[in-house]
Amino acid sequence: MARFKAKQPSGAAENPKKPRLSNAERSAYFARKEAAKVLRSVLQGDARRRAVGSIKSLVYSPSIKNKKATFALVCQTLKYLPIIKDVLEAANILNSRWKRQEELVYIITYDILFGQEISFIGDAEKFLVQRKVSLQSALARLLVRKKVKRIEDLIDHYQTPNVSKPRYVRVNTLKLGVDSALIELGKQYMVLKDDLVPDLLKLPPKCDLHDHPLVLNGSVFMQGKASSMVAAALCPEPGWEVLDACAAPGNKTVHLAALMRGKGKVIACELYKERIKRLEDTVRLSGAHNIEVLHGDFLSLDPKDPLYSKVHAILLDPSCSGSGTIAERLDHLLPSYAAGQATNTDETERLNKLASFQKKALAHALSFPQVERIVYSTCSIHQIENEDVVKSVIPLAASHGFQLATPFPQWYRRGLPVLEGSEHLLRTDPVEDKEGFFIALFIRKDRTTIQPALKLDRATSDSSHPRTKRRRRLNKKKGRTTMPTLFGGMFKMWLYCKPWG
Numbered sequence: 001m002a003r004f005k006a007k008q009p010s011g012a013a014e015n016p017k018k019p020r021l022s023n024a025e026r027s028a029y030f031a032r033k034e035a036a037k038v039l040r041s042v043l044q045g046d047a048r049r050r051a052v053g054s055i056k057s058l059v060y061s062p063s064i065k066n067k068k069a070t071f072a073l074v075c076q077t078l079k080y081l082p083i084i085k086d087v088l089e090a091a092n093i094l095n096s097r098w099k100r101q102e103e104l105v106y107i108i109t110y111d112i113l114f115g116q117e118i119s120f121i122g123d124a125e126k127f128l129v130q131r132k133v134s135l136q137s138a139l140a141r142l143l144v145r146k147k148v149k150r151i152e153d154l155i156d157h158y159q160t161p162n163v164s165k166p167r168y169v170r171v172n173t174l175k176l177g178v179d180s181a182l183i184e185l186g187k188q189y190m191v192l193k194d195d196l197v198p199d200l201l202k203l204p205p206k207c208d209l210h211d212h213p214l215v216l217n218g219s220v221f222m223q224g225k226a227s228s229m230v231a232a233a234l235c236p237e238p239g240w241e242v243l244d245a246c247a248a249p250g251n252k253t254v255h256l257a258a259l260m261r262g263k264g265k266v267i268a269c270e271l272y273k274e275r276i277k278r279l280e281d282t283v284r285l286s287g288a289h290n291i292e293v294l295h296g297d298f299l300s301l302d303p304k305d306p307l308y309s310k311v312h313a314i315l316l317d318p319s320c321s322g323s324g325t326i327a328e329r330l331d332h333l334l335p336s337y338a339a340g341q342a343t344n345t346d347e348t349e350r351l352n353k354l355a356s357f358q359k360k361a362l363a364h365a366l367s368f369p370q371v372e373r374i375v376y377s378t379c380s381i382h383q384i385e386n387e388d389v390v391k392s393v394i395p396l397a398a399s400h401g402f403q404l405a406t407p408f409p410q411w412y413r414r415g416l417p418v419l420e421g422s423e424h425l426l427r428t429d430p431v432e433d434k435e436g437f438f439i440a441l442f443i444r445k446d447r448t449t450i451q452p453a454l455k456l457d458r459a460t461s462d463s464s465h466p467r468t469k470r471r472r473r474l475n476k477k478k479g480r481t482t483m484p485t486l487f488g489g490m491f492k493m494w495l496y497c498k499p500w501g
Helices: 024-048 054-059 068-092 100-114 125-128 131-147 178-186 225-234 251-259 273-286 321-329 337-342 345-366 387-399 458-464
Strands: 168-172 202-204 220-222 241-244 265-271 291-295 313-314 374-376 402-405 439-445 473-475 481-482
Touching: 024 054, 024 100, 054 068, 054 313, 068 131, 068 313, 100 125, 100 131, 131 202, 168 178, 168 225, 178 202, 202 225, 220 251, 225 313, 225 374, 225 439, 241 251, 251 265, 251 273, 251 291, 265 273, 273 291, 313 345, 337 387, 345 374, 345 387, 387 458
Parallel strands: 241 265, 241 313, 265 291, 313 374
Antiparallel strands: 168 202, 168 220, 374 439, 402 439, 473 481
16 A cells, blocks of 8 residues: 655754844845846957946946945955956866856855955855865965965056046936026035036946935936037037937936927937846936837948937937047956956957947938937047048048038037047046047038037137138028028027037
């Protein structure tokens, strides 16, 4: 007669109830999980040279709950990553299961060897803690092999550069006035209005605003000065249709919408699916209702398609090396940056590929028949991505009626003198200005329109560009002068061939 084992009642001895976790244990456990998720995105993007976002932007996305702990874990793990990899390889303790979770293994190994041993309660934690002696022995052998006595000597060349830069925030005028933001932020910090970019505020270095209510509700965006200059250089007018060709993560996109006062339409084009969600989150946070997100390839858009027949301006901020924002993005912590210290062969190939795409994208932007203004920008310091790209399209631009114009004429740093018209190009320096950006502004010279205000110093503009004058446009066909009525009967018009903004 067959016998059956009686079903054990719940709470039986072989299924003991797990002890309740403390807040510190729970926090540490989930911080490692979130840090591993961010680290995977960072390392995969670095390997493909196509980052979903910077380390900071990934950590401070809405999906990450314990932001400060996660940010610290990711940065510290990246800082020690070359050592961690060597230790794990020397210890030879990982089987195929844990190799599939290598980012979590890196995080836990950091905590075991260099961090705080708080609550190793997960399966991966327990596996590595049981092999702690092997890990420590491998680290000791590594120190001997490298002929150093201290851990600090192993990581000297991975240290964060000493970059002290002001914290800039751009006021989202769709939600909050500049003066109101000035008052609110001024309760905690010393705040100044920027003297160049409208709606930009300057705070002391190292201000941590990530949890500030104005940031969390989208009233202000943490955005560098040079980055904020890009949309301002385009100067879109309210009611225009504007195309943001490579839109994610969306800070410049929502800046365009704010400059347009929520009127007209911004078409935000983004090719990569993994970046679309980030773009949509940014748009949602901004409260802008005049942005249309388009998941597609800018190069595949037909300039003659009626859908784009009303596009007045294009902002083209394509994928680039990011060499001007290495310190800000923390790219110096990435494996590719460390490898680049030894050889630049791969980097040269990468720059050539980027420049090839950038030239195609800018040439495509110039082919839209109704477009009057185009801004091309990068966060790169390399001539091959900046002046060389502009130089390559100058004949094509001229054939379409475009010429270079001067954004922010009172800005003192201009393009490298490698092409005619380099004085129109704008550069910021990663050392002097703490960011390395490049901006080129094209205007169609056969289109006369009113110059949108950038709230610049009129005297500075005029002195920088003495040829900028008020003119009247002669309509040769009708043999008369066209002078539109502006501002209560003032018959004035700016010639659009050399704008002062």
